[in-house]
Structures are given as C-alpha cells and as structure tokens.
Amino acid sequence: MGTQAPVIVPGSPGAPARTATPGERVGPTPSPTVASDVRFVEGMIPHHRQALEMTSLVEARTTTASIRAIARQISAAQTPEIKAMTAWLAELGRQVPAGHGHAQGASYGMATQEELNALRAARGAAFDRLFLQLMTRHHEGAVKMAGEQLAGGRDQRMRMMAKDVYSGQSIEIARMREVLESLPA
Numbered sequence: 001m002g003t004q005a006p007v008i009v010p011g012s013p014g015a016p017a018r019t020a021t022p023g024e025r026v027g028p029t030p031s032p033t034v035a036s037d038v039r040f041v042e043g044m045i046p047h048h049r050q051a052l053e054m055t056s057l058v059e060a061r062t063t064t065a066s067i068r069a070i071a072r073q074i075s076a077a078q079t080p081e082i083k084a085m086t087a088w089l090a091e092l093g094r095q096v097p098a099g100h101g102h103a104q105g106a107s108y109g110m111a112t113q114e115e116l117n118a119l120r121a122a123r124g125a126a127f128d129r130l131f132l133q134l135m136t137r138h139h140e141g142a143v144k145m146a147g148e149q150l151a152g153g154r155d156q157r158m159r160m161m162a163k164d165v166y167s168g169q170s171i172e173i174a175r176m177r178e179v180l181e182s183l184p185a
C-alpha cells in the first residue's frame with residue numbers, strides 16, 4: 001500500500017497475468033467473525049489465565065524436574081496465546097474478560113477455588129500428583145473448547161488458534177498422564 005508499485009495477479013495455467021486495480025483485495029476473502037469465535041476467545045483467555053496461575057505455583061512447591069518442565073511449557077505456550085486473543089478482541093472493540101472465572105467453568109475443566117487452595121497448600125509429591133490431576137482435567141477442557149471452535153467458528157485466526165490448542169494440549173495431556181503414572185504411589 002502506498003508504494004505505487006503494481007501488483008501482478010497471475011492467471012490460470014496458460015492464461016496471461018493482469019495488474020490488480022487500486023484497492024482490489026488480492027487473495028482469499030477472510031471468513032466473517034461469528035459468535036462462536038467470540039465465545040471461544042472470551043472463554044479461553046480466562047481458562048489460560050487459570051493454567052498460568054497453577055503453573056506459577058510449581059517452582060516453590062516441587063523439585064520434580066518433569067513437573068517443572070511441563071509448567072514451563074504450558075507457560076511458554078499460553079502466555080503468547082493470551083496476548084494474541086486479547087489483541088483479536090481489541091480489534092473487534094470487545095472488552096477482555098477479567099480474572100479467570102467463566103460461567104461454564106466446570107464443564108471445561110476449570111479448578112474450583114477449593115482445588116486451587118489445596119494446590120497452594122500442597123508440597124512435594126502431594127503437589128506433583130494434584131498438579132498433574134488438575135492440569136490434565138484443565139487441558140481436557142481446553143481441548144473440548146477448541147473442538148467446539150473448530151466445529152462452529154469461522155474466523156481463520158481463531159480456528160488456527162483452536163487447532164494449536166487442540167494439538168498442543170492433547171500432547172501435553174499424554175505427557176502429564178505418563179508422568180502421573182511414573183510417580184511413586
């Protein structure tokens with residue numbers, strides 16, 4: 001834009017190319033944003049925030065390397081996702097949800113306040129086991145949310161986000177189950 005350079009639009013095989021007209025949109029038209037897209041983002045931001053709250057407890061409560069590695073991976077994945085979803089909502093002129101409680105929390109694996117308090121109070125092996133149990137359920141909820149977005153969402157960026165959440169957290173669920181099974185009884 002603004003360079004005055006012509007944009008060449010290739011023709012079909014064997015057909016000549018043409019020069020795009022000023023203001024012409026070249027490439028696929030973006031899919032419209034629908035309510036499902038907004039619900040996904042407005043639910044996933046608080047969901048990710050709770051995961052980050054849970055991972056923030058790890059360093060002070062366990063020395064188990066695999067638990068620490070899982071927490072670092074979750075934080076590394078979800079922090080930029082929150083930023084991307086927040087920016088997306090801002091583009092739509094919508095407010096970012098506050099906190100990490102959302103109305104459908106229980107059906108999406110959110111930890112209750114009592115469970116979070118128990119996690120805060122736990123240390124060592126008890127913390128490891130509870131963290132993995134809560135985070136596995138939490139991730140299963142995120143996978144469910146992502147599946148719903150893929151079924152009903154239309155915004156391509158949020159569909160890509162949902163695919164990333166679905167695949168990344170499915171892998172993390174398998175890892176957390178493996179670590180949980182390896183913990184001493």
